[in-house]
Amino acid sequence: MADEARQQVQLQDFSSIFSLKGKIAVVTGGSRGLGLHSASGLLQAGCALVFITSRKAKACEEACAALNALPGLQPGAKAISVPADSSKIEGIDALVKAVSGYTDHVDILFANAGATWGAPFGEVPPESFSKVMDLNVKSVYYTIERFAPLLLKNASLANPSRVLVTGSVAGIGVGSLGKQATFAYSASKSAVLHLARNLAVELGPKGVLVNGIAPGFFPSKMANELMKQAGGTDALSKSIPNQRLGLPEDIAGTVVYLCSRAAGHVNGGTIVLNGGGEWGKTKL
Incomplete structure (x- = not known):
């Protein structure tokens, strides 16, 4: 009976459950906003390499300089600038080729690049609609497809690679x-x-877990104008149950969780980051 009791209270060591020590990550749209905050979280959680990509080389270099100046990183850990235009297949192929010049595998892919367009019903230019759909959906698919060989290289059911995509509460409710x-x-x-x-x-089944993140309002270049039109930050904060907008640590913490051992049984999920606002009147 004593042995049985001991077995029932046997505990495991969870001290490293959120650690990403030694992992290699790629963050598209990583030079600014949510992508940059996520990259910061990945590096501080122990990633060895985090590749930062967006269309503008200067923005990628500035982001990497800031990331590499963070305190407490693992020895040798660094962010690497790999500018590329993810809206085009040739840009995605160039990105994969550039990353492959540094590593033979990738553990984490955060497909975060995206765009928006606002106009009244009846006044949306077809080319603008296509641009948004192409970057936000088609390029995400082809980014994942082209990175699949690197993601699968070291992947297993016991130690899966991770893919994250950026959605929005506008894709769950009404924008x-x-x-x-x-x-x-x-x-x-x-x-x-x-x-x-x-x-x-x-x-x-091949050892790659894929999940989505659906943020609400986070102050950013893309969201700031929409927030003004929706009444401003104070009004939006009051419409959310926890009375605030998203913070950098909210997105960084969620990304680290989904990429860590702690989320090893999360696959095909969507984590909503909106403080419960999706149940109220908040709109994107």
């Missing part, structure tokens, strides 16, 4: 309407979250 309606953005974010579910089923 902004009126003068700055975001029809294409809302549709694209709903589509990319469902794309993640399909890829989770496809890649899960």
Whole structure:
């Protein structure tokens, strides 16, 4: 009976459950906003290499300089600038080639690059609708597809690689309407979250977990104008149950969790980062 009792209270060591020590990550759209905060979290959680990519080389270099100046990183850990245009297949291929020049595998891919467009119903230019759908959905698929060989290289069911995609609460509920309606953005974010579910089923048995993140309002270059039109930061904060907008640590912590051993049984999921606002009147 004593042996049985001891077995029932036997504990495991969870001290490193959120550690990303030695992992290699790629963050698209990583030079600013949510992508940069996520990259900061990945490095501080122990990643050895974090590749930062966006269209503008200067922005990538500035981001990497800031990331590499962070205190307490693992010895030798660093962020590396690999500018590329993820909206084009040739840009994605160039990105994969550049990353492959440094490493033969990737443990974490955060497909975060995205765009939006606002216009009233009946005034949305077809080329703008296409641009948003192409970058927010099609390029995400092809980024994951092209990185698959690197993601699968060291992946296993016991130690899976991770893919994250950035959705939005606008892809779960209703986004902004009126003068700055975001029809294409809302549709694209709903589509990319469902794309993640399909890829989770496809890649899960091969050792790659795929999940989505659906942020609400986080102060950023993309969101600031929408926040003004929605009443400003004070009004938006009051409409959210926990009475505030998103903070950098909210996105960084979620990304670290989903990429760590702690989320080893999370696949095809969507984590909503909106303080409960999706149940109220908050709109994107």
